[in-house]
Amino acid sequence: MSLGRRAVIGGMAVLAATAALGKGKEMTGKVILKIGGKSFPVELEKNPTAEAFYSRLPLELAMEELNGNEKCCYLGKPFPARSMPVGRIEAGDLMLFGNRCVVVFYKSFRTSYTYTRIGRIGNAESLESALGPGDPKVRFEAA
Numbered sequence: 001m002s003l004g005r006r007a008v009i010g011g012m013a014v015l016a017a018t019a020a021l022g023k024g025k026e027m028t029g030k031v032i033l034k035i036g037g038k039s040f041p042v043e044l045e046k047n048p049t050a051e052a053f054y055s056r057l058p059l060e061l062a063m064e065e066l067n068g069n070e071k072c073c074y075l076g077k078p079f080p081a082r083s084m085p086v087g088r089i090e091a092g093d094l095m096l097f098g099n100r101c102v103v104v105f106y107k108s109f110r111t112s113y114t115y116t117r118i119g120r121i122g123n124a125e126s127l128e129s130a131l132g133p134g135d136p137k138v139r140f141e142a143a
Contacts, residue, residue, distance in 0.1 A: 027054045030143035033104075033121055035130040041122040042094060042140070048080040049096055049116045058141040061102060063131070069107035071131055071138075075100050083114035092124025093117070104138070106131055 031042035031054070044050040053059075063071035069089075078099040086095075093105040095115035102118070106127040121127060131138075 027051055028143065029054075031057065031119065032141050032143050034139040034141070035127075035136055038126070038130045040127065040130070041143070042119045043122070044119040045117045047082070047117070049082070050118050052079045053096075053102075053118050053140075054142070058139060060137060060139045062135065062137050063104065064135050065133070066103075069109055070103050070105045071136065072097065072101050072103045075102065079116075081116045083116050085114050086111065086117075090124070091127060092121040094119040094121055104131070 027044070027050075029044045029046070029050075031044060033040040033042050044054060061073040061075075063073050066072050079096055081096055081099040083096075083098070086093075088108070088110050089095075089105045090108045091106050093103075093115075094117075095103045095105065096118055097103050097113070097115055103115070104121065104127070106124070
């Protein structure tokens with residue numbers, strides 16, 4: 001392949017990556033999770049799933065309680081996923097189950113399930129009380 005052709009293909013890849021980050025907005029890796037009147041910092045992973053998540057911000061989700069340790073929301077449009085066994089979930093983990101289910105974990109536990117990591121929510125010790133016992137609405141936005 002000639003150098004000129006490589007440059008064109010490389011440039012197209014950069015344009016595609018830029019478009020994937022939401023109309024030219026550069027991913028900072030910093031996100032805020034808002035639950036009611038409380039805000040939590042979120043540090044995103046450096047992977048295609050986190051980049052796709054960031055490109056959809058702001059994102060308002062109607063979360064559903066599941067298993068007494070997590071809140072989840074299935075989205076219509078899939079994310080790129082690379083599920084792997086995680087062994088242990090920590091309170092504050094922000095994960096993708098399958099390719100459409102965003103999960104916020106508010107308790108720590110061992111698991112045999114596979115997930116794709118999206119990020120980590122700070123101040124995790126306050127997550128359970130902020131999320132409450134029901135099905136909260138949450139908002140993720142760029143910091």
